Amino acid sequence: MSNWWKKQNIGTKYFTIFGITLALFVITLSIVFMQFYRLSGNVEKMDQASRQEILLTEMGSIVKEKTIKAYSYQFQPNETTVKQYEEISEHLTTLEENVEGIILSSQAEAFEQYKTINNQFNHLFFNELIAAILMDNEIIVTNTLRQMEVLNSQTIDILYDLRSQYEQMRQESNETTFSNITRSAIVILIATVLTIALSGIIIVRLNRSISNGLKNVVHTANEISEGNLSIGDIQTSSTDEIGQLSTSVNHMKNNLKAMVEEIQHVSQTVTIQSEALKESSNEVQQGGEQVAATMQQLSAGADQQADAASEINEKVNVFTSLISNTNTLGEDCFQASSEVLQSTSSGKELMKNSVEAMENIYENVEQSFQKIGGLEQKTKEVSSLVEVIQGIAAQTNLLALNAAIEAARAGESGRGFAVVAEEVRKLAEQVSQSLEGITTIVNGIKTESKIISESLTTSFHLVKEGTESIRITGDTFGTIHEHIQTMGERIQTMTHNLQDVTKTSKDINMSIESIASVTEESAAGIEETAATIEQSNHSMEEIASSAKNLSQLSEQLNVLVTKFK
Template sequence: MKKFVQFRSIKAKLIAFSLLLLMIPLITLGYLSYQQSKSNLESVGKENLRNSVEMTIAMIEQFNQEVEAGNLSLAEAQEKVKIAILGEMDSEGKRPINKNIKLGDSGYIFVVDQKGNSIAHPNIEGNNVWDEQDDNGVKYMQEIIGKGNEGGGFASYSWPLPNSDQLEEKGVYAETDPYWGWVIGASTYLADFNKPAESILKLTVIVIGVAIIIGIFVIWQYASSMAKPINRVVQAMERFAEGDLTQESMSIRSKDEIGKLANAMNQMHAKLKDMIHNIAQASDLINTSSKELSQSANEVNMGAEQVAITMNELASGAEGQAHHSNELTSLMERFTADLRETNQHGEHIHQSSVEVLGLTNEGSQLMTSSNSQMSKIDGIVQNAVEKVKNLDAQAQEISKLVVVIKDIADQTNLLALNAAIEAARAGEHGKGFAVVADEVRKLAEQVAFSVNDITSIVTNIQQDFDVVTSSLEDGYQEVKEGTNQIKATSETFTTISNSINDVVDSVQLISSNLSKVTEDGQKMNSAIQEIAAVAEESAAGVEQTTATTEQTSSSMDVMAGKSAQLSTLALELKTLIAQFKL
């Protein structure tokens, strides 16, 4: 089915759906009120026709009593009745319509006998109208006389409006006078009775229009108040996705799901901002510590070189051995102090790395929770799509039932037409059956018209269901994209966590190496003291000190390499954090 309108925002959906809920009841109520008013007015009009005929018969009864009393002749009494219901005949043989008898703008009372001769009529008095037909071929006068002889009844036929060729339906109530044998009829155009209903229809249309305008304004305001906080949340999440965390927390007063969503986003924003800030500080601290460690290693290397020079001097001459031994002892004490300080820095770096790792794990848990929440929203939207599709299927079933009803109406219309043909063939005996067949045909036509209206309404409902389904599916795609973005962010946190683990391992290794170097420095210091105490073992002490110096230099080279590696890792971590704006 072709899509009529496609909505891409919650605001548009709320406005469209609310207007639909507002307009359908108002239009339905207005239409039903108009039809009810029209029906009531027609009933009142028909009752007025019947009362006019009964009043005329009562008047005939009174004049007939005067005739029987000998006060009036029959001709005089009949003329008085004609004058009372119409007026005096003019020179052209016509009578005016009595305006005192309210039967609509063009209504009047007329009299015919059993043979169809017009006894009292504004225009055709004295003519025989037994075989007169309307444009539909209905011999209306025969039907009117038949209703009158049955004790009174209503008949209708098509007749042109005064001074016009436009056909309108006329309603007639006829009843036979029991005194003179006249058939008294009161007729008027049904449209005259329905004129007040037209005023009601206009007033109803105006009221519905005003109500719709007011409803549009109220619905627009309500939809705007609903969509505004949602758009603010969407914009904030888009900025988060771009790494911008500089905005302030959102302030939404509502306590519904939208308010809860905004509060959850504010909490996530605060925790994420604090976590990134702590990671940035830890990264700067690691970078600073690695530089200090590298500087300490250089100083240790310089000390080792100095020790080597001292050992060479000891080897070249024993006379300066004591002096050089004291100098070497001083250097080794400084070296040991530097090692201890470096070891303390290493332990501090290790603790900072562990804290960074904890913050990273907390961020990963928050992203996992957000991913779970987006999955729930995904399920809710998908469920809504399925429900709307089920409603669309039920609307299609209604369309099938409407088609069946329309087929039944068409068949009923065809049967009514066949019955009318058979009644026409039956002649005089089939007149009553022809009337019934004509009524059945009209009823079938009304059913067909109603079925067409229902078909149009159901079609519009199906189109609206398609629009809602398409909008929900678009929303489902948006939720799915949001879920993928959160998953990507979670993977980024996992990468950061792995990098921090590597940093922790590296710092732990450096700390271990520094402990070993400290122990070696202490051994070296003991060896130098032995050299100073025992002069005769100076040669052996020089060799041992030289070996120890080489080992220290090698350890310092390793420590310098680890320090460079730690500095590189700190720069990489700082680059990752630079993607976020705090």
Template sequence: MTILHSIKSKLLGSFSLILIFLVVVGTINFFQMNSIESTYKQLIDGRSTAVSLIKDLSIAINDEKIATNSYLLYADEASLEQYTAAIARYKKLSHQLEAIINDPDEWLLLQGLNLLQIQYTNYAEQMLDLKAQNKTADYMAIGSTNIEPISKKFYEAAQKLTGIQESLLKEGIANAETQTAATQKLSLAISVLAIIIGLTVALWISRSISRPVLLLSNAAKVISGGDLTMQQFKISRKDEIGTLAASFNIMVDHLRRLIQEVGINAEQVAAASQELTAGAEQTTKATEQVVEITGDVTTGAERQLSTVRDGLKAIHYMSEEAEMLSTEAKAVSKEADSSSHLAQEGSLSIRTAIETMRNIEETVSDISREVTVLGERSQDINQLVNVISEIAGKTNLLALNAAIEAARAGDAGRGFAVVAAEVRKLAEQSAASAQNIAGLVENIQEHTMTTVQKVAVGTHVVSSGMDAVLAAGNSFDTIYSSIQGVAVQMAKVTDTSQDISKSTQQLVSTFEHISAVADNTAAGTESVSAASQEQLATMEEITSSASALAKMSEELIGMVNKFKV
């Protein structure tokens, strides 16, 4: 195979040809689009700018006119400055427009606009001078006879110049569109030619590849059906297809030899697997007998171990109960001693409480008497508050009368009126304070009555408490005698429970030794049983594998027989 005849070179050649056409189309489009872009740029930079400048000239003339009229009305310096700025802006715009105009007719129209602007400026200067001389009628006559006609002519000339620019702009756009259409047609023609050539090359390459590949595909289908008797391919091509055909011939030859060898080996494996199956079945039967015997031994050992463990649990439970009994007995004995001491202390506390309750009863009686006196004093305070309120009311009346008299006295009584007003304020404040005090006294009286009632109830409760405390003292004496008897009995129970705990501990040690021996016996029998079961499982797997191997050998022989070699 050489590079000139390879599929790679054919594909590269065809795609290179198509790429050349694409490069040609792209180059033509690039230069044409640059030309169109340049044309549009000239139109935008030239014609559009010219139209914009012409409109700006009209705006400048209009600004000059507005500034002139404003100055004629108000005679202010700001209008005069706007007038001067409008003239300067017009000159600047005129120079810019003159620089981009190339057509003689347009240049003449621009000169006409400049001439009209000069005339307009001259008349405007005259009007400004007449305004300075206060000759209103004269500058108004100039405005109506000269300024307005010049403005009208200027706008008409500007419209005409704008129309010429717009016509040239439309003509340039039409030329650019014509150039664009021609470029599109040329690109379309070259693209169609490239597509035709590409399809032709693609059809030729696809047929040169698909035919031999189809032959190889049909041969592969025949081989997949088990027929290896076909003849070798004779394709005399020096590209990848020729190499593929040669490799396919070699593969068929190797496959034919492989099938023959597999058939021979499958027959040998089938014979060996049958012998292995027979030996494995005999070994499996012997192992099953061993498993049954070890299973019986294991079951007996497990039962014995279960019985020993149950007995050990019962002994442990007895030992724990004995220890708990001993502990509880000790605790109860301690509690009995503590209760005896507490009962004795309680009896002493009851006696102290009786004395305290008596003191409380006396104190409550004293409180009741003091609270009663407090109620009587609050009534006295209430009477004093009423007197203060009456005095404040009378003082308020006197202050009001004094204020009236001071008002009658005029300027002489003005100072007295101030004093009367202050006295009235103090009287009102005193009345308000008296009312607040009366309210507080009423609250104190209410709380005092409540306190008297509660003290009476407390006195009754204290008397009841005295009776209850006396009864509790008698009960504590009885409890103290009973607890001393319980303490003696619990001491005997504690000694007995300690003896039981020692005996159960010895019994636990004996059963633990028996349980350890039973565990070792059960573990040994379980190990033997597990080993026997593993051996049985292994032999069953060997038997199953040997059977499967024999079956696979038969299937393999059947599959090999399907091939024709």
């Protein structure tokens, strides 16, 4: 593995590090995706359990409402009450179908038991209670109502048990969701730390390897630039760019060393031959050197200017491309913000509808609360009436007793009157017994009315609080809508500015191309000028060429040779 790593170039090494980091990142994303997939399943279970709780709670309320209607029919035996009872039953049937479609298999038996009891309740109402009330048979009415009350209690208990099971399931899903979130956070943290640590270690080692190699190369190059060719070769076992550079520097040093030795020999020969011509060609040499140096500087300056203009042109092209890409991203961002703005508008409208729905529910609960209050008042009036009837029955019984005493005193002539008095006394006793049953029923109605009143009071406050919360949420959606709209306008302004910058960059690019063209023409002019000077010095070619070349070569070689060790 170490030998393979040394043979790779720097680009491959950095690409390998990038690949390792990317692989770790992909693994981290996969783990996070799996955790969030589990999390979505738990959230779906929580949502299903919450919907079932709401449906079962509503069914319990409707079952109580059916019971109230059944009791109401005793005092209001008309078709309106029966029709209202049928409408409530139909609504309850609809809810049963909704619940039955998503009921758990473990709860199916209990739900079937609930349906059986509900059918028995309806049977008692339609087939026994209505007939008994129409026949004015108080005993059957009382027994039927008692049976219906027992069935109602059983129904409420079953629905409460089912709702409790869903509530427990929702709590368990909530705990599981929280556990998954915590686990996901820990996994992300550990994976991120491992990725950063591993990538950092590899990059630090690679940078250290490159830095050490470059230090050796720079040190050797500095020694060579100072004329020290006796320095040892750079030791390297790598074949990447740093290793190749080290090998090239070693070859350059050895070639320079051989070249310097050859130059020393040539320099000695040239020095001896150039002494004879040095004095006669001195003036011509000085003029030619001055002109040549000036032309070289001009030519080098023109070349540097042309290179700089070309480099600037390339950088401006890159800058223009980046601006164009940024402009495209700005347009995409503006399109995305427009879509978000549209979604926010829809959410705002939906929140408005939710507020209206909650207000309607609030009004319905308030009306039901008021009707229950009226029912309690009517129950009190019935109780007062029962007390009055009890008093009349007691007086009637007392009168019948007095009549019987008087009939006994009258003897044979009062026997018929005694029979009448006995019948009146029996009638008074029956009335007293009936009043006792009525009193029991009225007291039961009072108790149920009080319980329903307390439940509606709690529902009344909860609905009120829910309405206020939804109203505040609607206002928040409105604020979000305004902020997103402002953000979209700013993004659009930024896009227009980027378009202007792109246009300006293109104009700058054209100007730089023009400068490069002029610089190239200047360089060509300098070359032509140099050629003209060479023609003017042609008459001095024999003397100047010999003296100048020999003198320059001798001096340059002597200077160069003295620099190297």
